[in-house]
Amino acid sequence: xxxxxxxxxxxxxxxxxxxxxxxxxxxxxxxxxxxxxxxxxxxxxxxxxxxxxxxxxxxxxxxxxxxxxxxxxxxxxxxxxxxxxxxxxxxxxxxxxxxxxxxxxxxxxxxxxxxxxxxxxxxxxxxxxxxxxxxxxxxxxxxxxxxxxxxxxxxxxxxxxxxxxxxxxxxxxxxxxxxxxxxxxxxxxxxxxxx
Numbered sequence: 001x002x003x004x005x006x007x008x009x010x011x012x013x014x015x016x017x018x019x020x021x022x023x024x025x026x027x028x029x030x031x032x033x034x035x036x037x038x039x040x041x042x043x044x045x046x047x048x049x050x051x052x053x054x055x056x057x058x059x060x061x062x063x064x065x066x067x068x069x070x071x072x073x074x075x076x077x078x079x080x081x082x083x084x085x086x087x088x089x090x091x092x093x094x095x096x097x098x099x100x101x102x103x104x105x106x107x108x109x110x111x112x113x114x115x116x117x118x119x120x121x122x123x124x125x126x127x128x129x130x131x132x133x134x135x136x137x138x139x140x141x142x143x144x145x146x147x148x149x150x151x152x153x154x155x156x157x158x159x160x161x162x163x164x165x166x167x168x169x170x171x172x173x174x175x176x177x178x179x180x181x182x183x184x185x186x187x188x189x190x191x192x193x194x195x
Contacts (some may be wrong), residue, residue: 007025010041012073014052018080025093029101033187033195036101048100049073052080057092062102075100092178094160095109101190105140107176110147111154115171117140125168151193158183 011019023040030036047065051073059075060068068074079092107114121141125132134141141163156162157176160183167175182190 010046010049012049012051012053014050014077014080015082017082018077020051021080021084021086021089022077022093025090026097027184028090028094029097029190033182034190036194038045040100045070048075050075050077052077054078057096059096059099061099061104072107072187087180091160091178094182098161098186102193103161103186103189104145104150104152106156107141107165108144109152109155110144110150110165111152112173114155114165116142117169117171121169124166153185153189159186161186 011022011097023089028037030038033123049068049070049072054076055078056072059079065074075096077092077096080089120136122134124130125137125141126134157174158179160179162176163177164172165176167173169175
């Protein structure tokens with residue numbers, strides 16, 4: 001029997017095209033992978049509430065969504081604008097729904113042990129297009145989750161949850177490209193997480 005992933009979705013706003021893209025790609029996580037189904041319900045009693053109007057794309061992680069006031073979104077797809085390519089839409093939707101299913105950014109995995117070239121990362125992210133301040137860079141890039149709070153795997157450079165990492169950002173020359181799809185490790189882990 002499938003586990004219902006709450007009353008999944010309140011589209012707070014957005015066009016029919018945007019909503020259709022989310023419905024199309026979000027279900028990749030559960031098709032033959034997780035013992036879940038998404039219930040596309042109406043407000044107000046929904047666990048995940050999706051907007052398209054704020055800057056950037058983001059999602060709260062896992063059951064944290066239950067702590068967000070019902071009149072606020074828990075996920076945003078600011079990058080899903082008119083004319084977005086299917087590949088970009090797929091990548092962003094899979095990444096943000098990974099967060100909704102409880103996955104963290106791969107580069108913040110405490111098992112990762114990435115050897116950062118912090119000055120290079122800070123120099124790049126403090127300027128355009130990000131213009132992040134020092135606290136935001138620390139939180140988004142270097143801050144690892146406590147190992148006692150993570151049920152994870154080894155570092156997966158091909159995970160949908162991995163940021164792009166230029167070789168100049170690591171002392172070892174390791175790098176990661178934008179990953180457009182779920183990696184084999186993503187698929188294996190989600191099967192274990194939602195048996």
